[in-house]
Amino acid sequence: MSSLRKTILTVVLLALAVLPLAGCGDTNSQSTFDANSGAHPADWLPLGHTVAAEDHLETCTECHGGDLAGGISKVPCAQCHLGNNEAVHPLQWGSYAYALHANYVKLNGTASCAEAACHGTALEGVPGSGPSCTACHLGGPTSKHPQLWDTNITLHMGYVAQNGTAACQNALCHGAALQGVFLSGPSCNACHQF
Ligand code: HEC
Ligand code: HEC
Numbered sequence: 001m002s003s004l005r006k007t008i009l010t011v012v013l014l015a016l017a018v019l020p021l022a023g024c025g026d027t028n029s030q031s032t033f034d035a036n037s038g039a040h041p042a043d044w045l046p047l048g049h050t051v052a053a054e055d056h057l058e059t060c061t062e063c064h065g066g067d068l069a070g071g072i073s074k075v076p077c078a079q080c081h082l083g084n085n086e087a088v089h090p091l092q093w094g095s096y097a098y099a100l101h102a103n104y105v106k107l108n109g110t111a112s113c114a115e116a117a118c119h120g121t122a123l124e125g126v127p128g129s130g131p132s133c134t135a136c137h138l139g140g141p142t143s144k145h146p147q148l149w150d151t152n153i154t155l156h157m158g159y160v161a162q163n164g165t166a167a168c169q170n171a172l173c174h175g176a177a178l179q180g181v182f183l184s185g186p187s188c189n190a191c192h193q194f
């Protein structure tokens with residue numbers, strides 16, 4: 001056999017060997033779940049499963065159940081998702097998560113946010129997933145302002161003197177130009193003449 005023929009034969013044989021394994025490509029559950037290890041790939045949370053579910057939600061039902069309530073995997077999507085099987089936050093939050101999460105946390109506590117895949121077990125945040133609560137909060141996970149302000153709001157004087165207004169100038173807090181934010185912090189000019 002000429003070496004060119006050998007090469008062609010090898011390529012054909014390789015293709016035949018690989019094709020049946022690959023099946024229908026991305027939609028094949030083999031590519032998202034390894035039966036030998038009994039687990040999803042290492043990068044499954046949060047990004048891997050998000051992309052897979054957005055592209056091929058139908059492939060999840062085989063193991064997570066037709067209603068995605070667990071099935072033979074015994075892992076319901078709602079174990080982590082608060083809205084429905086696909087939405088991580090309650091549906092009512094819509095695009096006002098920054099404002100409406102406060103009441104949710106007051107009613108339910110932080111337990112449902114403190115998930116290893118969501119905001120971290122100590123609410124420290126998770127790369128590629130939910131931010132740390134203190135990325136926005138100044139007084140710990142459940143207090144937007146330093147806690148002492150709860151009893152004496154005029155303490156913001158000293159804080160602003162020390163940190164400047166930059167620390168209040170945030171699109172979700174008092175607005176990028178301190179003009180206030182719908183359902184969140186008031187404009188500073190509600191009380192001041194800056
Ligand atoms: C062949 C069966 C099978 C298929 C198909 C499958 N899963 Fe799973 N899944 C499991 C099993 C079993 C577990 C529990 C073991 C584990 O965590 O890997 C699990 C766990 C998970 C977890 C939790 C992982 C963790 O580390 O806590 C997520 C998220 C998940 N699956 C999402 C999905 C999504 C989204 C799809 C569809 C794109 C899907 N799965 C398809 C069997 C499957
Ligand atoms: C172990 C916790 C966990 C489980 C179980 C889980 N998810 Fe997720 N899922 C997350 C997290 C965390 C995010 C947000 C990632 C981010 O911020 O980009 C997410 C995001 C998503 C998104 C993107 C939409 C959104 O609101 O961000 C889809 C779609 C999704 N998951 C589908 C599923 C499906 C379908 C299942 C069940 C088969 C499932 N997930 C099970 C943790 C989980």
Ligand code: HEC
Binds near residue numbers: 113123185
């Ligand atoms: C992206 C910024 C941001 C992140 C991240 C964030 N919050 Fe908030 N949070 C806010 C804003 C803005 C308010 C004020 C909304 C209002 O005025 O009702 C707030 C208010 C609150 C309140 C009401 C208490 C108070 O001082 O008014 C609680 C409780 C709360 N958040 C809990 C949490 C928890 C728990 C986390 C983390 C899982 C978190 N927040 C992450 C922006 C954020």
Ligand code: HEC
Binds near residue numbers: 154156157186189190
């Ligand atoms: C609900 C009313 C109210 C809002 C809204 C408010 N403040 Fe104040 N602020 C006060 C009061 C009351 C004082 C104390 C005045 C005094 O004791 O002299 C004060 C004092 C100050 C002082 C020191 C005195 C001065 O006028 O220079 C600064 C600086 C300040 N606030 C900054 C801000 C900034 C920045 C914002 C917006 C992020 C803001 N405040 C929003 C009520 C408010």
